[in-house]
Amino acid sequence: MAIVGLKKTYLALIDKKTGKIINGEDGLTEDGLYMSNAKDLGTSSANITNMATNGTQIFGDNMLTDVTQAKSFPQVAGVWNNLPFDVKAKIKGEESDGKGGYVQSQDLPQVALIVESETIDRTNSIFYAFANGQVTETAVNIQTDNAAENRVTDALTYQSLGFDAWNSQGMKTFYSGDTGFDKTAMLKEVMGGYTASAPSGTSGQ
Numbered sequence: 001m002a003i004v005g006l007k008k009t010y011l012a013l014i015d016k017k018t019g020k021i022i023n024g025e026d027g028l029t030e031d032g033l034y035m036s037n038a039k040d041l042g043t044s045s046a047n048i049t050n051m052a053t054n055g056t057q058i059f060g061d062n063m064l065t066d067v068t069q070a071k072s073f074p075q076v077a078g079v080w081n082n083l084p085f086d087v088k089a090k091i092k093g094e095e096s097d098g099k100g101g102y103v104q105s106q107d108l109p110q111v112a113l114i115v116e117s118e119t120i121d122r123t124n125s126i127f128y129a130f131a132n133g134q135v136t137e138t139a140v141n142i143q144t145d146n147a148a149e150n151r152v153t154d155a156l157t158y159q160s161l162g163f164d165a166w167n168s169q170g171m172k173t174f175y176s177g178d179t180g181f182d183k184t185a186m187l188k189e190v191m192g193g194y195t196a197s198a199p200s201g202t203s204g205q
Contacts, residue, residue: 002119002120005117007116010036010113010190011087019193020192021033040083073162083154091135092135093135111133112133127176137157
């Protein structure tokens with residue numbers, strides 16, 4: 001099935017001990033779910049790689065008799081146009097000193113991510129979901145303004161990790177056109193039991 005565009009991304013911090021979404025002051029929003037939005041200029045791209053790995057070939061009787069299948073743990077090279085500073089710092093695991101300074105923690109937080117695209121007729125969505133992973137920012141290329149503005153967007157790498165409920169795989173896909181699809185149930189499953197609060201700003205809806 002062909003897909004078109006990047007409709008939205010969803011992010012949440014997950015408590016490593018309880019597996020539950022973190023909300024309020026320690027979370028990304030009041031109900032814990034950050035959704036890309038026009039106010040923050042949205043998400044530009046999400047390049048998902050390593051969705052499947054080549055198996056190991058098994059030979060016997062002078063021929064190829066089997067191929068072992070390994071689990072895959074995709075990476076997402078995402079570009080957000082203007083993430084709020086606190087959201088970006090939290091998903092990267094940067095700890096505040098309370099005086100405006102932030103230091104990278106060596107214990108990266110657990111982050112859940114969903115990337116939403118659409119079918120080419122725009123009638124249904126495909127969701128690429130990651131319930132357990134880590135976010136890093138490996139470089140920032142800062143350049144002087146000249147006749148044009150040289151803007152630096154938020155280019156982050158998401159590394160998925162195994163998730164017990166998904167047979168220890170790193171990714172699960174959802175298709176909104178399937179009978180029985182329930183977006184609320186999907187968000188609850190992927191985002192650590194997420195429950196929406198009253199819609200406001202960039203929180204879950």
